[in-house]
Amino acid sequence: xxxPHGYLTISGPxxxxxxxxxxxxxxxxxxxxxxxxxPGDVGGVxxxxxxxxxxxxxxxxxxDPFERKLKxxxxxxxxxxxxxxxx
Amino acid sequence: MAGYLASNLHFAGQQPLSTVxxxxxxxxxxxxxxxxxxxxxxxTFSVDGTxxxxxxxxxxxxxxxxxxxxxxxxxxxDAADGVMGGLAIIxxxxxxxxxxxxxxxxxxxxxxxxxxxxxxxxxxGLIVPAVHAAGLAFRLKSPAYTGTAVCDVLVDE
Numbered sequence: 281x282x283x284p285h286g287y288l289t290i291s292g293p294x295x296x297x298x299x300x301x302x303x304x305x306x307x308x309x310x311x312x313x314x315x316x317x318x319p320g321d322v323g324g325v326x327x328x329x330x331x332x333x334x335x336x337x338x339x340x341x342x343x344d345p346f347e348r349k350l351k352x353x354x355x356x357x358x359x360x361x362x363x364x365x366x367x
Numbered sequence: 368m369a370g371y372l373a374s375n376l377h378f379a380g381q382q383p384l385s386t387v388x389x390x391x392x393x394x395x396x397x398x399x400x401x402x403x404x405x406x407x408x409x410x411t412f413s414v415d416g417t418x419x420x421x422x423x424x425x426x427x428x429x430x431x432x433x434x435x436x437x438x439x440x441x442x443x444x445d446a447a448d449g450v451m452g453g454l455a456i457i458x459x460x461x462x463x464x465x466x467x468x469x470x471x472x473x474x475x476x477x478x479x480x481x482x483x484x485x486x487x488x489x490x491x492g493l494i495v496p497a498v499h500a501a502g503l504a505f506r507l508k509s510p511a512y513t514g515t516a517v518c519d520v521l522v523d524e
Contacts, residue, residue: 285491292481310473350496
């Protein structure tokens with residue numbers, strides 16, 4: 281895989297399994313990329329953010345990148361704290 | 368960014384596994400400390416009990432509450448760095464809140480004799496948001512094994 285986001289190694293009595301991994305651009309989760317697979321086999325590419333997304337996110341309608349979700353969640357906490365509420 | 372190591376071997380009191388998920392390490396940000404994003408750069412799951420051929424299932428999920436366990440500041444990889452703003456919790460007595468429908472980032476089944484290691488490429492780690500009590504829980508379960516397990520997590524903050 282070109283430009284993987286991570287690497288998974290499972291080593292045991294039957295040998296070592298190594299796989300590239302990618303991060304889903306919508307949920308931030310780890311997706312294993314088996315050798316010789318296309319992105320469409322394990323998810324797909326969102327045509328709005330042009331990022332790789334996992335199977336679960338690919339089946340959902342709309343584009344909501346993970347970074348935007350994080351900023352929303354963090355902004356909510358900042359607003360609550362500015363009001364003197366725990367957040 | 369500074370690197371830190373969180374491990375459930377940091378203090379005595381490892382909790383035994385069972386047929387339901389048991390959190391080994393939870394890394395989170397707390398409003399009482401410093402709310403900063405964390406990036407999980409690597410994690411390892413392994414088993415330190417009597418070797419056998421049982422199925423183990425590991426899981427990395429987003430948690431929304433703290434749970435009850437031993438809280439501590441993860442170990443600095445470089446002594447010149449400051450203390451980590453976030454917190455690690457190990458040896459859970461009460462599990463953190465996790466919504467399995469929306470919060471699971473990934474999970475794998477593996478043999479008990481196996482070690483699972485995931486390493487992120489630079490800048491591509493799993494993100495823990497700077498939100499109070501939001502974190503990532505590293506969990507294990509097994510249908511047969513009831514011993515203890517080891518989880519090490521390398522985190523950048």
